[in-house]
Amino acid sequence: xxxxxxxxxxxxxxxxxxxxxxxxxxxxxxxxxxxxxxxxxxxxxxxxxxxxxxxxxxxxxxxxxxxxxxxxxxxxxxxxxxxxxxxxxxxxxxxxxxxxxxxxxxxxxxxxxxxxxxxxxxxxxxxxxxxxxxxxxxxxxxxxxxxxxxxxxxxxxxxxxxxxxxxxxxxxxxxxxxxxxxxxxxxxxxxxxxxxxxxxxxxxxxxxxxxxxxxxxxxxxxxxxxxxxxxxxxxxxxxxxxxxxxxxxxxxxxxxxxxxxxxxxxxxxxxxxxxxxxxxxxxxxxxxxxxxxxxxxxxxxxxxxxxxxxxxxxxxxxxxxxxxxxxxxxxxxxxxxxx
Ligand code: KG4
Ligand code: ZN
Numbered sequence: 001x002x003x004x005x006x007x008x009x010x011x012x013x014x015x016x017x018x019x020x021x022x023x024x025x026x027x028x029x030x031x032x033x034x035x036x037x038x039x040x041x042x043x044x045x046x047x048x049x050x051x052x053x054x055x056x057x058x059x060x061x062x063x064x065x066x067x068x069x070x071x072x073x074x075x076x077x078x079x080x081x082x083x084x085x086x087x088x089x090x091x092x093x094x095x096x097x098x099x100x101x102x103x104x105x106x107x108x109x110x111x112x113x114x115x116x117x118x119x120x121x122x123x124x125x126x127x128x129x130x131x132x133x134x135x136x137x138x139x140x141x142x143x144x145x146x147x148x149x150x151x152x153x154x155x156x157x158x159x160x161x162x163x164x165x166x167x168x169x170x171x172x173x174x175x176x177x178x179x180x181x182x183x184x185x186x187x188x189x190x191x192x193x194x195x196x197x198x199x200x201x202x203x204x205x206x207x208x209x210x211x212x213x214x215x216x217x218x219x220x221x222x223x224x225x226x227x228x229x230x231x232x233x234x235x236x237x238x239x240x241x242x243x244x245x246x247x248x249x250x251x252x253x254x255x256x257x258x259x260x261x262x263x264x265x266x267x268x269x270x271x272x273x274x275x276x277x278x279x280x281x282x283x284x285x286x287x288x289x290x291x292x293x294x295x296x297x298x299x300x301x302x303x304x305x306x307x308x309x310x311x312x313x314x315x316x317x318x319x320x321x322x323x324x325x326x327x328x329x330x331x332x333x334x335x336x337x338x339x
Contacts (some may be wrong), residue, residue: 003321004066006059006073006098007314010091011083011100012142013042015054019066019073020318023122024159026066028304028311029058037181041172055094055292073104075326077317080108081334082143088333096329102124108327109316112337115139115274116150118305118312131152131299138259141275142168144181144337145255147262150272153319159266160210160258167251167277170214177225178236188244189280195241197282198247200224205254210262212254215276221247252283252339259287272299273298277304279306320339 002021009016013036018028036042036216063070078095099106114206116137120130131137134151137304143170146161165173168185175184186215203220205213225243230237236243263269278301288295304312 001154003318004068004072005107005314005317005321006062006076007071007109007310007312008055008059008076008078008095009111009114009308009310009313010051010055010087011079011081012087012308013047014051014308015051015058016109016308016313017055017059017062018310018314019062019068020121020311020314021100023120023315023318025123025314026068026309027062028309029062029065030217030309031058040176040182042084042182043167044086046086047084051087051090055090065160070102073102074103075099075105076318077107077109077313077320079111079114079313080327080331082111082337083333083335085333085335088335092331092333093263100329105321105326106329107317107320107325108331109313109320109339111198112139112141112144112146113154113156113315114312115141116148116156116272117153117316118301118309119272119299119316119318120153121305121311129299131270134268135270135272135299136253136259136262136266137272137274138278139275140167140255140273140277142166142172144275145214146257147210149266149268154286154323159262160212162212162214163207164213164215164299165218167212167214167255168275170218170251171248171277171280173218174221177222178240178243185280189282190244191241192244192248193281195243195245197245197323199239199242200246202247202250204250210258212258212266214251214254217250217254237290248282252280252286255283255292256286259290263294263296269294270294270299271296274301274306276307279303
C-alpha cells in the first residue's frame with residue numbers, strides 16, 4: 001500500500017505544500033512573497049502574515065494537482081526549523097492541527113536535512129539518480145553554508161561551515177551593494193552569465209581547514225564599488241555583467257576549493273550540492289567540471305528542489321515515516337540549526 005505524505009515548508013518567505021506517494025512526487029506548490037523586494041530583505045512580520053494567507057490555498061492546490069482527497073494523507077511533515085520564528089509557527093501550527101484533526105502522525109523535519117534529502121525525490125517519468133552513501137554535500141542557502149558527510153538519511157557529520165556570512169548572503173549583499181532588488185543571488189547569476197569573470201579580482205579569504213568565510217569578500221566588494229563610483233558614477237550600469245561574473249566567480253571558487261579539499265581529506269568522490277545557491281548556474285557548471293577534473297560523481301538537484309520547497313520536506317517526512325519517527329503535539333519551532 002502506498003504512503004501519502006503532505007509536506008509543508010514555511011521557514012522563510014516561501015509558503016509551499018507538496019504531496020508524495022512513497023518517494024514519488026505528485027505535487028509541489030510554492031507561493032513566493034513579492035512584498036519583501038520593496039525592503040531589501042525579508043521582513044519577518046510580513047512573512048508570517050503572508051504565510052497565514054497562503055497556507056490553505058497552497059495546500060488545496062497541491063491536493064488538487066495530486067488528485068487525492070485529504071482523507072488519503074497518511075502523515076503530515078513540516079519544517080520545524082531553522083528559520084524565522086513567526087514563519088515557522090504558521091507551518092507548525094497548521095501541521096499540528098491537521099494531524100490532530102485527521103488523526104494521523106505529525107512529523108517534524110529539519111530544513112537543512114530536507115535540503116540534503118531533496119536528492120532522493122523521484123518523479124515517475126525520470127530515471128533515478130540518487131547519491132549513494134556516503135556522499136559529501138555542500139549545503140549553500142541564504143542562512144547556511146556547510147560541507148557534511150552524509151552517511152545515511154539522518155546521519156550527517158558537518159566537517160566545515162561558515163564562520164560568518166553564508167554564501168547566499170554573500171550573493172544577496174553583493175547584489176544589494178549594486179542596488180539590485182532582493183533576493184539578488186538569482187540576478188547576479190543572470191547578469192554574470194553575460195560577463196567576464198576575470199575582469200575584476202577580489203581577495204581570497206585564507207581560512208584554515210574546511211571552514212568558510214565570506215564577510216571579508218563582502219567588505220572588499222563594498223569598498224571596490226564605492227571607490228569605482230567616485231571615479232565614474234555610472235560604473236555599475238556600465239560594467240554590471242562583468243562585476244556580477246567576477247563576484248560570482250570569487251564566491252563559487254571559494255566553495256569549489258573547499259569541496260576539493262573535503263573530497264581529498266575524506267576520500268569521498270560522490271559530491272552533491274543543495275540549498276538555494278545550488279541553483280547558481282556557475283556553481284553547477286564548476287561542479288560538473290569536477291567529474292572530468294577530479295573524478296567526482298556529482299549530484300545536482302533539479303532547480304525546483306534547490307530553492308525552498310515542500311517536496312524536500314515531504315521526502316524527509318517519508319523516510320521518517322518508514323522509521324516510525326513521529327513528533328508530539330507539544331513541540332515548538334527552533335530558529336537555529338541544531339547540530
Ligand atoms: O535555500 P534557500 O531558498 O532559502 C534558505 O533556506 O535560505 O536559499 C536562498 C538563497 C538566497 O540567498 C538566494 O539569493 C540564493 O539562495 N539563490 C541564488 C540563486 N538562486 C537562489 N544564489 C545564486 N544564484 C542563484 N541562481
Ligand atoms: Zn532553504
